[in-house]
Amino acid sequence: RFGAGLAASLPTPNRAPNVSRIYRRGLNQDVRITRTGKPILTVSGGRSSLGGYTATVFGATGFLGRYIVNRLARSGCTVVVPFREEMAKRHLKVAGDLGRVVFMEFDLRNTASIEESVRHSDIVYNLIGRDYPTKNFDLEDVHIEGAERIAEAVAKYDVDRFVHVSSHSANKNSPSEFYRTKAYGEEAVRSIYPETTIVRPAPMYGSEDRLLNALAGQKNFITSNWMQERFWPVHAIDVGMALEQMLHDDNTASETFELYGPTNYSMAEIAELVDREIIKHRRHINVPKRLWKPAAKILNRALWWPIASADQVEREFIDQTIDRTAKTFKDLEIGPAELKNLSYEYLKGYRSSAFYDLPPQTEREKREERKYLHVID
């Protein structure tokens, strides 16, 4: 308002505090004492800082994995990434500065490789999980025995913190093997390492999800329950943020967190939202459970790429349940994002190319604030 000349002519004392504030921020550092008494030099200089925690992230090569590796590495932590397949982990290399993301080849049945991955760390995250049984690992191997082996290594090397990602609706009496094994897995890790933080995310959406992408991508989506299952979808970035916060807040040790979004949807309601965003109609074929469940079991065994499994069909008949005694995003002071505010962002790649959005073309369009879709040809 006063013009650049006046700002420049202000006496130096008026401008000096800003300069010193910027300078001090660059040097901001702190020594934190971990739960077991280890001093950690934390710095706020970004991904090139020297210092910070060392974290191991099992299951980093999956969907959620990148959102926690990325957050840790960009704040200057050293991240150990145990991996199985060369190509699956390479996108994580650039998440941190040179030497900050360290890859270790491992096998879930090889205890020595698990111990090697955790022994230098201050925190271990276990994100390993599978929606369907594979040729070499059934759900029990992954969710119970694998989790047990990781918890034993964590306890053996007295790692400060262990965060175990389970699932929403985990229940030992569930008709679904996935939810059952997740519940037994929680019990196993808590009995080995009682300070384990358990995280139960709701179905997650994001760039690489298996929710919006599945609904938008498949022309014929086979379901058994008329898409009536209800849940609170949660943004993967919010879950990543919560996982990072757990590192900095030792009060989260021994706690259980249910992380879910603000709104309850049925799968059919989400499918409707997806169809609206992509301006296409996707067909959903309902096959009765008594036919589709055995067929899905055969497909899961016969094919070597994931199509469906009997347990996935079973899960369509189970609504998400929330344990009200568990902590939530609110306890971490995070406001979870709303699916309908982000669906355009994640689905624009699927939009029909026959339409495009234009700004209002006439006075009437402007007045009515309507979004018109203009057909190209």
Ligand code: NDP
């Ligand atoms: P993904 O399926 O995308 O990733 C799973 C990870 O586990 C991958 O890194 C995979 O490694 C690893 N993994 C699976 N089986 C084995 C095995 N036998 N040995 C070694 N590693 C294995 O899962 P998400 O990122 O979507 O989910 C993370 C966690 O959250 C999982 O535990 C999941 O069960 C849970 N969860 C996810 C929900 C969702 O909506 N996505 C909802 C509720 C819970 P590799 O790349 O080598 O295959």
